[in-house]
Every structure is written in structure tokens, then in C-alpha cells.
Amino acid sequence: xxxxxxxxxxxxxxxxxxxxxxxxxxxxxxxxxxxxxxxxxxxxxxxxxxxxxxxxxxxxxxxxxxxxxxxxxxxxxxxxxxxxxxxxxxx
Numbered sequence: 001x002x003x004x005x006x007x008x009x010x011x012x013x014x015x016x017x018x019x020x021x022x023x024x025x026x027x028x029x030x031x032x033x034x035x036x037x038x039x040x041x042x043x044x045x046x047x048x049x050x051x052x053x054x055x056x057x058x059x060x061x062x063x064x065x066x067x068x069x070x071x072x073x074x075x076x077x078x079x080x081x082x083x084x085x086x087x088x089x090x091x
Contacts, residue, residue: 006080012057013049013079016042020061020072027060049079 016024021042028037044050052060061072 004080004082006054008055008058009053011051011081012054013045013051014057014072014077015048015074016050017070017072017074019064019070023061023064023072 014020024039024042027039028035031037042050057078064070064072
């Protein structure tokens with residue numbers, strides 16, 4: 001069996017559905033408004049993919065992913081940079 005070592009600090013890319021964009025925009029709604037937390041603007045790459053650290057992606061969207069959910073990612077796809085991951089010497 002082959003394994004791929006992946007660190008939760010590594011980058012992944014997703015395209016957000018309208019539901020995903022809504023989740024992203026409302027991620028700080030659970031905090032009191034006086035704290036003044038607002039989401040950073042999304043940095044959409046030219047081909048529509050948005051880059052996140054994996055831990056950040058799971059922090060924002062994890063509680064919204066369950067069987068039967070309104071999927072936050074287009075076609076349920078998360079891209080990983082395999083060339084980068086294969087180049088790392090993680091033991």
C-alpha cells in the first residue's frame with residue numbers, strides 16, 4: 001500500500017459553491033459583534049480555485065460537512081499539490 005504524507009498546514013484548493021461562499025462570509029457570526037471580526041476577502045485565483053491551509057478549510061467548513069449537507073465545494077473536490085507533497089522528506 002502506498003501512503004502520502006500530508007501536514008494539515010499544507011495548502012489545498014477548492015472552488016466554493018454559493019453555500020460555501022455563504023458559510024465563509026458568516027464564519028464569525030458566532031462571536032459578539034463588538035469584537036469586530038470579519039472574514040478576509042477571498043483570493044480567487046484566475047481559474048476560480050481558492051487556496052487554504054488544510055486546517056483553515058476544516059475550521060471554517062468542517063461543521064457544515066455531513067451526510068446530506070448542502071455541499072460547500074464545487075463537485076465535492078479538494079485539490080492537493082501532489083508534486084509538493086512527494087518532494088517533502090517526512091518521516
